[in-house]
Amino acid sequence: MSNIKLVIEYDGANYCGWQRQVNGISIQQVIEEAITKLTNQKITIHGSGRTDAKVHAKGQVASFKLESSIPPKNIYKALNQVLPDDIKCLSSEEVSEDFHARFSAIGKHYQYIIVNRDVKSAINRNYIMNVRDNLDIEKMKQGATHFVGKHDFIGFMATNSSVKNTIRTIHKISVTSFEQQILIDVWGNGFLYNMVRIIVGTLIEVGKSTIKPREVQSIILQKKRKLAGKTAKASGLTLVEVFYK
Amino acid sequence: MSNIKLVIEYDGANYCGWQRQVNGISIQQVIEEAITKLTNQKITIHGSGRTDAKVHAKGQVASFKLESSIPPKNIYKALNQVLPDDIKCLSSEEVSEDFHARFSAIGKHYQYIIVNRDVKSAINRNYIMNVRDNLDIEKMKQGATHFVGKHDFIGFMATNSSVKNTIRTIHKISVTSFEQQILIDVWGNGFLYNMVRIIVGTLIEVGKSTIKPREVQSIILQKKRKLAGKTAKASGLTLVEVFYK
Secondary structure, X not given: OEEEEEEEEEOHHHOXXXXXXXXXXXXXXXXXXXXXXXXXXXXXXXXXXXXXXXXXXXXXXXXXXXXOOOOHHHHHHHHHHHOOOOEXXXXXXXXXXXXXXXXXXXXXXXXXXXXXXXOOOOOOOOOOEEEOOOOOHHHHHHHHHOOOEEEEOHHHOOOOOXXXXXXXXXXXXXXXXXXXXXXXXEEEOOOOOOHHHHHHHHHHHHHOOOOXXXXXXHHHHHOOHHHOOOOOOHHHEEEEEEEEO | OEEEEEEEEEOHHHOOEOOOOOOOOOHHHHHHXXXXXXXXXXXXXXXXXXXXXXXXXXXXXXXXXXXXXXXXHHHHHHHHHHOOOOEEEEEEEEEOOOOOOOOOEEEEEEEEEEEEOOOXXXXXXXXXXXXXXXXXXXXXXXXXXXXXXXXXXXXXXOOOOOOOOOEEEEEEEEEEEEOOEEEEEEEEXXXXXXXXXXXXXXXXXXXXOXXXXXXXHHHHHHOOHHHOOOOOOHHHEXXXXXXXX
16 A cells, blocks of 8 residues: 555635535545546545635645555546546655645645725636725735734634634735735645635735724734634635645 | 727636627627616627637727716626626726727737646636646747737738738737746737737747747748647637727
8 A cells, every 4th residue: 555645736616625525526525536436446535624615726735545556656647637627636646654634734825816906807706806995905914914923813713613722823924916916825834714714804804994904913812703804705715835844 | 879998808718709609609799788788779899809719808898889878987887787707897988989999909918828837727727728848938038029020920820811911010029937837928009810829839839949939030931821830729818908099
């Protein structure tokens, strides 16, 4: 048995998210079925984490044990032959027996794309969130700095989540803009359920001047979900990269 | 009657192109039907030019005569209420009686997006063309310079086109790259059928080193379609802007 690490890109628009669900087709299910088609084995793959319905990935990582004659480095090519257009594997390799896509992960990079304009976007509409109110980028940059560091992010977690340890470290956030597009890139050691989308929703309020940049700090300290901004739309979010030792 | 100029953004993936056709739904048809829905009038709109099936636009322009109580500057907002997600109007205004989106146009800007990598793109797949062979950007930049100027571009026109005057002026071409993405931007006074896509197909051959950069000049001069590169995939092309006096 080989332990295989797979790096995957997907367009989440037509899926119910990464994880298998009773209602709806998940990315996990499609990849597992592709592996079965290829190897005649029923395999469970472990993702680095769940991504929600409509969220995308440029570098999701999954691991699984496989007995196969296909050289590990070629598995991704074989899988791409049977995968649909909106899910493609970027690489595959054999890793040490104790590697686990989720438990071995030490960090992640997410990117969120806002298009700040009056009219809804026709082009790229599945990869962005449109915001009509004029956003002040400088304020958003100032507000973002307060997220960096080790904090209890319980106020930035979906209320239906039951995770016990809600302390996470954000290593870096950048807010950059080009024409009408605003990119929010977040690097951290891990993220709670909906955490990036709530951070983005909060920065949108900062950009709209309904929350002052320096108020972000007290919102984090007060640990109440209702003080933070709305959960930003799933479509704007992409899991860019998962980091391992 | 007011003469209205409309600026339109669309995702061409699900359409047979700009122009009305018997088989398939066109952008023109959808917009005309939206105007009818809004004003109860049967209107013919004139685009600045046709875009092919699957080609996109960030700034297509159309003009039409309309008798309506809606202020011209608000027509685009009203239209967006009835248009589908993949077609949106960016602005509308009343223009002088002799303005015609096609005949008044003095130039256009097209952009083509190539993603140069081994694996097909899942994300953005409808907005790009994937090229697997490694492309030499410097050679593409050198090759591109030869297109600039006034030339007979008959060798860069689809063979089924019957246009008589095949002389066009290209004002500028830029080839830029970022990570795996290569952008080819072309500005000119007008373009023959498939001309941008054949220019891109030729620059791809230059990037693959099957055509030398300086050979582009003689390919233009020899005026034979078969000497130029293949017609690049429609999905990578976007009409960015149409220029008027």
